[in-house]
Amino acid sequence: RAGRNRFQFVDQRQHDLHHRELQIEHSLQHVLSNELGEGLSLYYQPQVRPTDGKIMAMEALLRWQHPKLGTLSPAEFIPIAEQSAQSVRLDRWVIEQACMQVAQWRERYSQVPVVSVNLSAPQFREPDFADWLQACVASCGIKPECIKLEVTETTMMTQKNNCVAMLGRLRELGFKISLDDFGTGYSALACLHQFPLDELKIDRNFMVEASQDPRALLLLKTIVHLAQELSLTLVVEGVEDQAQLNLLANFGPLTVQGYYYYRPMPAADINKLLG
Ligand code: C2E
Ligand code: MG
Ligand code: MG
Ligand code: MG
Numbered sequence: 100r101a102g103r104n105r106f107q108f109v110d111q112r113q114h115d116l117h118h119r120e121l122q123i124e125h126s127l128q129h130v131l132s133n134e135l136g137e138g139l140s141l142y143y144q145p146q147v148r149p150t151d152g153k154i155m156a157m158e159a160l161l162r163w164q165h166p167k168l169g170t171l172s173p174a175e176f177i178p179i180a181e182q183s184a185q186s187v188r189l190d191r192w193v194i195e196q197a198c199m200q201v202a203q204w205r206e207r208y209s210q211v212p213v214v215s216v217n218l219s220a221p222q223f224r225e226p227d228f229a230d231w232l233q234a235c236v237a238s239c240g241i242k243p244e245c246i247k248l249e250v251t252e253t254t255m256m257t258q259k260n261n262c263v264a265m266l267g268r269l270r271e272l273g274f275k276i277s278l279d280d281f282g283t284g285y286s287a288l289a290c291l292h293q294f295p296l297d298e299l300k301i302d303r304n305f306m307v308e309a310s311q312d313p314r315a316l317l318l319l320k321t322i323v324h325l326a327q328e329l330s331l332t333l334v335v336e337g338v339e340d341q342a343q344l345n346l347l348a349n350f351g352p353l354t355v356q357g358y359y360y361y362r363p364m365p366a367a368d369i370n371k372l373l374g
Contacts, residue, residue, distance in 0.1 A: 119168070123179050126165060131188050138164045141196050142363035143214070145372065146334055146356040149344060154372060155354045156213040156247060156334075159197040160363045161189070177219060186219035193217075194232065198239040198246065200366055205241065208373040215247035215277060220254040223261040229268045243273030247298070250276070253284030255294065267295040277334070282322065291329065299326040303337025306357070310343050323350045 130138055140162045145154040163171045180186035194216050204211045222228055236243055248269060255262050255278060266276050277298035278287065282305055287294070301322060308315035319335075326333045338344050338357030347353065361372075 120179050122168070123165070123171070123176050124183060124185070126167075127176065127180055127185050127189070130163075131185065131192070136192050136196075138166065139192065140164070140365070141193060141200070142365060143369050144356055144363040145212070145361045145369075146354040147360045148352075148354050149347065152360075154212050156215060157369065158215045158249070158356065158363075159193060159200075159217075161193055161217075177217075181219050181221055184221040184224075187221050187225055190217070190219050190222050191231065191235075194246075195235060195239075198236055198241060201245050202239040202241050204369075204373060205245075207370075211245070211373065213245060213247050213275060215249050215275075217249045217251075217279065218254070220251075220258065223250075223254065223258045223265055229265060229272065232269065232274070233272055243269075244275070247275035247277050249279040249300065251279045251284060252281050252287045256285040256287055256290075259290070263294060270295045270297070280336075291325075296329075296331055298332045298334060299329075300334040300336055300356075303357075306335060306337045306339075306343055309346055316346060319346075320350060323347075323353060327351055 130136060142160045142162055143157045144160060146156040146158065147153065148155050161173045161177075163173070163176060165171050177186060177189070180189050197214050197216050201211060201214050225231075232246075233243070236246060248266070250262060250266065270276050275297045276295055277300055278291075278294065278296055279300045280302045281287065281299050283302045291299075299322075301319065305315065305319045305322070309319040310316075323333055323335075333353040334356050335347060335353055336356050338347070338355045338359045340359055343357075344355065344359055347355070
């Protein structure tokens with residue numbers, strides 16, 4: 100019976116976590132039924148070419164100011180939204196906002212980098228997605244080439260057929276396709292050549308480990324070369340300091356997304372970089 104106290108403690112913790120999940124799921128429903136997407140906003144994080152500091156692209160990242168729980172990380176609420184396929188509508192809200200923002204930037208600035216958006220796993224079970232997306236960019240008056248779609252390695256590997264078919268079609272329409280979080284999920288290495296891709300994004304963990312272990316650095320270098328051989332553009336995620344950047348110095352053409360250059364920021368702050 101003394102042992103049971105431990106279980107009770109774990110049960111309480113799980114109960115709290117479950118309660119939080121339900122709370123988040125419930126509030127999401129509310130947010131999405133509200134046309135303005137109250138509490139939701141987009142941040143943008145530039146991807147930089149280290150040789151000259153040029154901004155080559157920007158990733159749109161969702162932020163949610165929850166009325167009771169405070170600012171929630173997408174790393175927490177996206178997986179919850181994915182379970183009930185609410186992430187489908189969340190993704191689409193993000194895409195609409197991003198497309199309108201790109202259109203606005205293109206009116207004001209001569210050079211606007213490509214903007215990438217993240218796709219959640221359930222999106223690949225929605226047969227209308229490609230048509231919807233095509234209509235979305237058209238109604239904003241921008242070309243598909245202005246938008247890059249990020250799909251994680253895990254999504255790609257767990258829904259291979261859906262992803263290959265849908266991304267193939269989207270790529271034909273002119274959208275750029277990027278494989279996100281490469282090296283963290285089920286390894287996509289063996290199938291890399293079969294996927295309709297323009298870009299590889301190497302997960303932040305590689306950068307972290309490469310700065311601590313020469314063998315991890317060698318692994319990073321090998322992946323970079325592989326991507327270059329496959330004619331994919333390359334983004335290294337999570338570069339936080341000069342020392343990490345220096346490690347990439349002889350790696351050939353790539354871009355870097357990380358706190359060292361820019362943190363994710365509101366659109367208004369991006370204006371200052373584009374102007
Ligand atoms: P991700 O797509 O891999 O996005 C990169 C994440 O790394 C972002 O976290 C970004 O803020 C963070 N990051 C960038 N540079 C650094 C760095 O130098 N150091 C550290 N420690 N972190 C860095 P964020 O914004 O919290 O997003 C987390 C994840 O949530 C994203 O990972 C993505 O998988 C998902 N997500 C974000 N927005 C959306 C969205 O609109 N739709 C969907 N489906 N997923 C989203
Ligand atoms: Mg991403
Ligand atoms: Mg990533
Ligand atoms: Mg990630």
